[in-house]
Amino acid sequence: MSDNLSAWGRTLCGRLLRLLFYRSRAADAEAAEPSRLLLAADSYNTGFALAKLGDFTGCLRLWQSLDSEAAEFLSQKAEVGRLLIRALHRRLDECPLAQEAEVSLLVDEFALADLPGGAELLARCRNLRLAMLWQEERLDEIAALADAADWLQPAVLEIHAKSACQRMAAETAVAPAAIRQFIDCWLTLLFHPQVGPQDEALRQTLLDYGADLVRKQAGLRQTDGTALLRQWQETLALLQRLRGLTAGPVHAPMLALRAGTADQLCALIRSSAETFTQNEDWLAAGAAYSAAAPALLLIREGDYDAAQAALADAETVDDPFAAWGAATVRTACGTDLLRRGAGRDASLLLAAGPVQWNAELEQQLLAALNRDETEEGGRLTACLNILALLPEHAPTRAEFCAALSNQVVRLRCSGEAHPRLLAAVMAQAAALNPGDEFAQLLHDQVRLDLELAALDEAFDQDCFAQAACIAAASRFPQAVEHFFETAGQAAAKIERGDYADREAAIFQLEELLAGASKADAAHGATRRIRQVLDGLRRAGAGQ
Amino acid sequence: MNPFTILNISPTADAAAVMQAAAAVLRDKRHSAREIAEARQLLMNPEVRPVLVFLHSADLTSLLRPHAAAEESDNGTTALQRLDIFD
Secondary structure, eight states: OHHHHHHHHHHHHHHHHHHHHHHHHHHHHHHSOGGGOOSHHHHHHHHHHHHHTTOHHHHHHHHTTOOOOOHHHHHHHHHHHHHHHHHHHHHHHHSHHHHHHHHHHHHHHTTGGGSTTHHHHHHHHHHHHHHHHHHTTOHHHHHHTGGGOOTTSHHHHHHHHHHHHHHHHHOSSOOHHHHHHHHHHHHHHHTOTTTSOSSHHHHHHHHHHHHHHHHHHHHHOSSSHHHHHHHHHHHHHHHHHHHTTOSSOOOOHHHHHHHTOHHHHHHHHHTTGGGOSSHHHHHHHHHTTSTTHHHHHHHHTTOHHHHHHHHHHHHTSOOHHHHHHHHHHHHHHHHHHHHTTOHHHHHHHHHTSOOOOOHHHHHHHHHHHHSOOOSTTHHHHHHHHHHTTSOTTOTTHHHHHHHHHHHHHHHHHHTOSOHHHHHHHHHHHHHHOTTOHHHHHHHHHHHHHHHHHHHHHHHHTTOHHHHHHHHHHOOOHHHHHHHHHHHHHHHHHHHTTOOSOHHHHHHHHHHHHHHHHHHHTTSHHHHHHHHHHHHHHHHHHHO | OOHHHHHTOOTTOOHHHHHHHHHHHHHHTSSOHHHHHHHHHHHHOTTTHHHHHHHHOOOOHHHHOOOOOOOOSSOSOTTOOOOOTTO
């Protein structure tokens, strides 16, 4: 018994002595100027003493000056960090809202988020901060935390959605990004099984309230008001549909991406094809949560360049939802390029993959067709390339035919475009609407123009055989007549002696005669050429 | 504007409590009479009231929940052993 007591006494004495030693080192550290702690051993020992006394922040501050990479030191430092995390949790347990700010600073200072349990502490600080901001009605600061929010937590969603709604109700003109955020949060909240309204009548009242807020803001905006209203309607329809497929929460696409539930919702839609009456609705719903979702959201924000850049990510995935989304993005980006007058870029983009023809694309294409040509036919050619993609049964084919015809009439009168381009345009116009008599006549006219131009070009280069071929193949009497008229003039020119070399003149006339005979051997001009040729030959024989 | 904050009442307060609170707050002069009147009117409207209750109340329990850590008898420093690498 006495031995036990003596052993216990020795242990107690030892502990007391160690404690006194640590306290004395800690007191030394407090008294000493930092500059005096020159030796690493001093820093380490003092830090160790502080850690033993439970002052983990003091310990880590001292150890931060040690640049040792020794594994046992790094391990001990991490252990002290872990102890600090535990201590900070205890501080938060005692006084959560008051301690949050200081704890957050310490998490940053010692990079505790990288240690085991640190991420949890950081998340707890965020939650406490959110709760405090909500209680103090600091709505703008809540909105600033949205990017780093944990949207999987119902309470986090609830606070963000309700504060966004309060901001919408209080402020006169809200930024578009904040309105979009409100739409996503509010609708997700109203269909949330835990934090959403449990009563259907209240849900409808709150939906109407949200719709009024969006309508009010959309009415104040000149450019993107319609897009905001469309986002409300589309997201509402999507969530209403998805709610019928699962008892769990359904996030709006943007929040699903942030919360990491997009794949899960995509799989849910994939397995529920039979509940969608239209295949297009099923594809559109799936696309909103597919690999194309980021690009689709960029389109929603009006950032078409970024959406186009994100298109590649969506197209590398072999998935019908992603493919549908990619086609939607391509169509929207192509439409935007047309709107901006970049017809060539639009045609390259739209021709690069599947496109979804819609009223907006057709409207922009028509507008591009009706604009004055400033690119020497470049834009018109680009429009033709896009029109080549027009579905066979599109109801707007007649409208496009008329627009093309009008543009050709204008260009033909002003002489701004080459007949080759006009003929190509009218070929497409006539094919778009075979019943349009005006277009068919105009098509003939520009084809005739093209043949006349080709004949002139051939005669200018003394390519009589080529000119004759054109005339022989032509179905236009005017072109044939033009050939003979020009051929007669060429023969008269030779007869007048414009050719100094008689051999060359005979050669040209022989070629001309061969061509003319091929076109019409009995034509007066053919006979006239033969006469001139005979005359030259005779004159040559007489010499 | 949060009518519950202006009148300093909880979302569960009944009509009588709303009237009483409006009078009390008016005496305090912490808010303008117009704000108080508006808050009172909103909270007395049975159609608007449920929207306001939903909009201005949130269950913070899960955010304020204490940390579920294993209880330890000491502050965890017993296992710390002094290293001699700096000696």
